[in-house]
Amino acid sequence: MSEPRIIDISQTLRVGMPNWPGEPEFAYTRKAEISDDCPVNTGEVVMSTHAGTHADAPLHYHADGVDSARSDLAAYVGECAVVDARNAIDAVKIEDIDWDELAGAKRVLFRTYDRVPRAAWDHGFSAIDHAVVDRLGQQGAVLIGTDTPSLDPMTSKTMDAHHAVRRHDMRILEGLVLDHVAEGRYELVALPLPIEGADASPVRAILRELA
Ligand SMILES: Nc1ccccc1C(=O)C[C@H](N)C(=O)O
Numbered sequence: 545m546s547e548p549r550i551i552d553i554s555q556t557l558r559v560g561m562p563n564w565p566g567e568p569e570f571a572y573t574r575k576a577e578i579s580d581d582c583p584v585n586t587g588e589v590v591m592s593t594h595a596g597t598h599a600d601a602p603l604h605y606h607a608d609g610v611d612s613a614r615s616d617l618a619a620y621v622g623e624c625a626v627v628d629a630r631n632a633i634d635a636v637k638i639e640d641i642d643w644d645e646l647a648g649a650k651r652v653l654f655r656t657y658d659r660v661p662r663a664a665w666d667h668g669f670s671a672i673d674h675a676v677v678d679r680l681g682q683q684g685a686v687l688i689g690t691d692t693p694s695l696d697p698m699t700s701k702t703m704d705a706h707h708a709v710r711r712h713d714m715r716i717l718e719g720l721v722l723d724h725v726a727e728g729r730y731e732l733v734a735l736p737l738p739i740e741g742a743d744a745s746p747v748r749a750i751l752r753e754l755a
């Protein structure tokens with residue numbers, strides 16, 4: 545029997561990638577260079593903890609929340625549902641979702657883009673309404689993900705969706721790429737790095753087709 549297909553749902557981290565205004569630009573700098581005196585190349589990466597595909601740690605939205613190193617990993621691995629929410633306007637709301645399809649879903653990833661912007665920052669990305677987060681939390685979901693840079697609108701000061709996540713002790717993935725993913729059930733693997741004190745971490749997110 546062949547292994548289930550792996551679908552990469554991660555953004556490529558690259559110089560010039562769209563960047564949350566005010567956050568540090570992604571940069572990769574070559575340090576050591578292979579030469580007669582040096583057997584290897586090495587590099588240095590500078591980036592926002594929220595660049596590309598990433599996991600917010602609870603510390604991002606609560607002063608007493610755990611950091612990326614201490615966050616439990618169970619939420620980031622397991623069965624998940626991918627939902628096509630491209631019909632949503634401004635935010636994915638309760639009425640945009642077929643809740644029968646989501647019965648029992650522990651992890652839910654929302655696709656809002658036809659195609660995730662690669663060239664320029666999108667100031668008008670879709671948010672996830674906090675009532676959606678609450679309903680998922682009430683049905684026992686442990687993780688919510690989106691293909692936009694945030695669950696909340698870019699200009700939010702109240703971070704309502706993030707705080708709904710906190711009330712249900714769920715985990716968050718942002719900046720996913722679901723352009724090429726059909727609605728349905730998959731296995732998700734998207735692990736944050738154990739960065740001490742970090743409010744978020746890049747992840748390599750993949751889906752595996754269920755056997
Ligand atoms: N840099 C910011 C400045 C102000 C408000 C939010 C951010 C964020 O980065 C939000 C983040 N992407 C998030 O949703 O987790």
Ligand SMILES: [Zn+2]
Pocket residue numbers: 594598599600693694718744
């Ligand atoms: Zn984030």
Ligand SMILES: [Zn+2]
Pocket residue numbers: 600693694695706716718
């Ligand atoms: Zn966030």
